Amino acid sequence: MEIRTLQYFLAVAREQNMTGAANLLHITQPTLSRQMADLEQELGKKFFIRTNRSTLLTEEGIRLRQRAEEIVSLVQ
Numbered sequence: 001m002e003i004r005t006l007q008y009f010l011a012v013a014r015e016q017n018m019t020g021a022a023n024l025l026h027i028t029q030p031t032l033s034r035q036m037a038d039l040e041q042e043l044g045k046k047f048f049i050r051t052n053r054s055t056l057l058t059e060e061g062i063r064l065r066q067r068a069e070e071i072v073s074l075v076q
Helices: 003-015 018-025 029-043 059-075
Strands: 048-050 055-057
Touching: 003 018, 003 029, 003 055, 003 059, 018 029, 055 059
Parallel strands: none
Antiparallel strands: 048 055
């Protein structure tokens, strides 16, 4: 897993929307969605509840967000 992937995850968690996070990150929405699906597959967990209008965190997603914030903070 790359730090960039954690940063993408955090952007989605903050924006609660794939399109909004993609715009913030200056990448396409399909690219971001694919990265998040790959992250879920890599770790074997479901981190998001996806609806037509929002992307919310599951309990696993909330735990990952806490760890990701710590990791990204340490790297910066």
